[in-house]
Amino acid sequence: MGAVRASYGGDMLRAGAADRMALPAVGDWAAVRDWPDDRVTLEAVLPRRTAIVRDSADRTSQGQVVAANVDVVAIVEHLDPDPDLGRIERLLVLAWGSGAQPVVVLTKPDLVPDPDGMRAEVAAVAPGVEILLVSAVSGTGVDELGALLRNGRTLALVGPSGAGKSTLTNALLGVDVMPTGSVRARDGRGRHTTTHRELVVLPGRGVLIDTPGLRAVGLVADDDAVAGAFPDVEALAARCRFRDCTHEAEPGCAVRPAVEDGDLDEDRLARWRNLRREAARNAAHRTPGDRRAVVADLEARRHRR
Ligand SMILES: Nc1nc2c(ncn2[C@@H]2O[C@H](COP(=O)(O)OP(=O)(O)OP(=O)(O)O)[C@@H](O)[C@H]2O)c(=O)[nH]1
Ligand SMILES: [Mg+2]
Ligand SMILES: [Zn+2]
Known part of the structure; x- marks a missing residue:
C-alpha cells in the first residue's frame, strides 16, 4: 500500500489527551x-510488544515513547x-525497561589508539551485554552490527548527538538516506543533525530506526x-544481611567490602544509587501512565468496540 498520511480519529484524540503515551x-x-x-484516519495503536520510554521533555507526569516494537x-x-x-548505564536502564535486547555499539574506534582497552572499560558497566566496535570509516564491525x-x-539506534547513529544507518543501508553532521572540533560534541525519528525498512532483513541525539534522558x-543494567551490584546487595541495607556501615553488608576489595567501582555504586532513587521517585509519580496500563487500556477499548 505504501505510505499514507492519516489524521487522528476521535478515539485517538481522546486517548492522546488523557495520556501522551x-x-x-x-x-x-x-x-x-x-x-x-x-x-x-488513524483509529487505534495496536498493543506494543516493547516500548522505549523516556521522561517527556516538558516534565509532565507522563512518559514519551521514543520507539515501539523494537527488538x-x-x-x-x-x-x-x-x-x-554513566550515560551508557542510563541508556542500558532505558533499554532494559523497554523489553528489548540491548547492545552497546562503540563508534570511532579508528580515532583512538587502544579501542579494545576502551571496550574492556565499557564492558565493566555493561555486564552481560554484547559490545561491538564499529567504524563507519574503516568498515570494522559494520557487518557484525548488520547481522543483528x-x-x-x-533495531533502534539511540545515543548522544554526534555518536554516529545516522552514519551507521547509511553504512548499513549502503546508501545515504540520513544526513550526517560534523562534530565541533573543540569538544567533539554533535550538533543534533537528526531532528526526527526515522524508520527505514531493509527488505529481506529488518527494520532500522535512527533517532535524534538524546540530551539528558x-x-x-x-x-x-535498573536491576537489568546492574546485575553485578544487585547480586552483591542480595547477599547483605539486612534486606534494607544502605551499604553504608551495616554489619554483614556485601557491597561495601566489594568496593574496598576493588571488585566494585565506587563511582558505579554511586550511579546505581542515583538511578534507584530516580526509579523510586518515578514509581511514586507515574503509576497511572505506566506502560502496562496504557497497553491494557488500549486493549480494553478495542474489545469494547
Ligand atoms: N572517524 C569516524 N567518524 C565517524 C564515525 N562515525 C561517524 N563519524 C562522524 O561523526 C559525525 C557525526 O555523525 P552522525 O552520524 O551525524 O551522528 P548522529 O549520532 O547521527 O548525530 P545526531 O543526528 O546529531 O544525533 C560525522 O561527521 C561522521 O562522519 C566513525 O566510525 N569514525
Ligand atoms: Mg543523526
Ligand atoms: Zn549492604
Missing part, C-alpha cells in the same frame, strides 16, 4: 480507516571523545530496569 510513536502498528471521501536497542556511544560510562538486522527484526524506569 497512547499516541502513535515510530515503530507502532496502527489501525487506519479509509473514508468514502478519501480521508484516512534490539543499540546504545551508540563514541570512543572519541571518551565514552561517558535479520528475520524482520527491528530522564528515566521512566522501574527497579527491574
Whole structure:
C-alpha cells in the first residue's frame, strides 16, 4: 500500500489527551480507516510488544515513547571523545525497561589508539551485554552490527548527538538516506543533525530506526530496569544481611567490602544509587501512565468496540 498520511480519529484524540503515551510513536502498528471521501484516519495503536520510554521533555507526569516494537536497542556511544560510562548505564536502564535486547555499539574506534582497552572499560558497566566496535570509516564491525538486522527484526539506534547513529544507518543501508553532521572540533560534541525519528525498512532483513541525539534522558524506569543494567551490584546487595541495607556501615553488608576489595567501582555504586532513587521517585509519580496500563487500556477499548 505504501505510505499514507492519516489524521487522528476521535478515539485517538481522546486517548492522546488523557495520556501522551497512547499516541502513535515510530515503530507502532496502527489501525487506519479509509473514508468514502478519501480521508484516512488513524483509529487505534495496536498493543506494543516493547516500548522505549523516556521522561517527556516538558516534565509532565507522563512518559514519551521514543520507539515501539523494537527488538534490539543499540546504545551508540563514541570512543572519541571518551565514552561517558554513566550515560551508557542510563541508556542500558532505558533499554532494559523497554523489553528489548540491548547492545552497546562503540563508534570511532579508528580515532583512538587502544579501542579494545576502551571496550574492556565499557564492558565493566555493561555486564552481560554484547559490545561491538564499529567504524563507519574503516568498515570494522559494520557487518557484525548488520547481522543483528535479520528475520524482520527491528533495531533502534539511540545515543548522544554526534555518536554516529545516522552514519551507521547509511553504512548499513549502503546508501545515504540520513544526513550526517560534523562534530565541533573543540569538544567533539554533535550538533543534533537528526531532528526526527526515522524508520527505514531493509527488505529481506529488518527494520532500522535512527533517532535524534538524546540530551539528558530522564528515566521512566522501574527497579527491574535498573536491576537489568546492574546485575553485578544487585547480586552483591542480595547477599547483605539486612534486606534494607544502605551499604553504608551495616554489619554483614556485601557491597561495601566489594568496593574496598576493588571488585566494585565506587563511582558505579554511586550511579546505581542515583538511578534507584530516580526509579523510586518515578514509581511514586507515574503509576497511572505506566506502560502496562496504557497497553491494557488500549486493549480494553478495542474489545469494547
Ligand atoms: N572517524 C569516524 N567518524 C565517524 C564515525 N562515525 C561517524 N563519524 C562522524 O561523526 C559525525 C557525526 O555523525 P552522525 O552520524 O551525524 O551522528 P548522529 O549520532 O547521527 O548525530 P545526531 O543526528 O546529531 O544525533 C560525522 O561527521 C561522521 O562522519 C566513525 O566510525 N569514525
Ligand atoms: Mg543523526
Ligand atoms: Zn549492604
